[in-house]
Amino acid sequence: MYRSFMRGAALCLALICPLLVSSCSSPVSNGMPDGLTSLNCPECVHFDVTIGFYKPAHTGALAEALQQLPGLTSEAREGAAESRIISPLNSGAIPAFFRKHGTFDLISRAEAMTTTGEHLPVSLRDPSGDFDAVFTPRASSGNTSGLVSYDVRAEPASGPYEPAVKAHNTGRVVLNSGASLLIIQKANHGYVVWLVRADYPR
Numbered sequence: 001m002y003r004s005f006m007r008g009a010a011l012c013l014a015l016i017c018p019l020l021v022s023s024c025s026s027p028v029s030n031g032m033p034d035g036l037t038s039l040n041c042p043e044c045v046h047f048d049v050t051i052g053f054y055k056p057a058h059t060g061a062l063a064e065a066l067q068q069l070p071g072l073t074s075e076a077r078e079g080a081a082e083s084r085i086i087s088p089l090n091s092g093a094i095p096a097f098f099r100k101h102g103t104f105d106l107i108s109r110a111e112a113m114t115t116t117g118e119h120l121p122v123s124l125r126d127p128s129g130d131f132d133a134v135f136t137p138r139a140s141s142g143n144t145s146g147l148v149s150y151d152v153r154a155e156p157a158s159g160p161y162e163p164a165v166k167a168h169n170t171g172r173v174v175l176n177s178g179a180s181l182l183i184i185q186k187a188n189h190g191y192v193v194w195l196v197r198a199d200y201p202r
Contacts, residue, residue: 044113045137045146048197049122050106052095053156055190057102062184062191065101069094083150083171088178091197098193107131107192116146129156135196138172145176146200154185154192162188 056062066084086094098104107128114120116137124131131154138147154167167185175181175198183194 041113041115042201044115044201046111046113046199047120047135048109048111048199049133049135050095050109050193050195051124051131052098052107052193052195053105053128053187053190054098054184054193055103055105061101065098069097083169083173084182084184085173085175086180086182086195088176088180091178091180091195094180094182094195102190104193127157129154129192131155131192133194133196137198144200145174146198148173148175148181148196148198150181150183150196152183152185152194154187154194156187156192158188167192 054062056065069084069086095104095106107126108124108131110122112120112122114135114137116139118136120135120137122131122133122135133150133152136149138149149172150170152167152169156165158164165187167187169183169185173181177200178197180195180197183196185192185194
């Protein structure tokens, strides 16, 4: 019942507008379609997706930021991986932290829910560029953690004499409830930053 409903709802709500998820058929409240809440979909996984653009203050500022970024394991700080896990305690502080090492401009933020095994598509077309993603919660360990597959693409806007830059990341990560997936994609003059938080049903 919820599975078939959520498949349609997720597709309708895929278009991200700044600070809002748009519904194709009904008004929204707090980023969710009218009538759809965690109370009437107790098995849903709630996603909070933030897209931003980070411009380092100077050469090497990104590396410095990652060395000091809270909530990362030492392996994540030292590695070259483009995705990292942020602990629940530090997820909300990431945009402000990037601003300490350069500028961080919010492109969009949205919230939506889906059930295990169902794709949650996200798509944005605006002057900032084209951004597309699909997040799929897989098997979960109760209400504490779960496996999430992701497919993230970005083509930020470029100047008239600049080459177009396209970035694409795919993978699977285990996220504790409330933790966030941080994805950083190289662009002209900076980086596209995705911060994807997952909260599991309690």
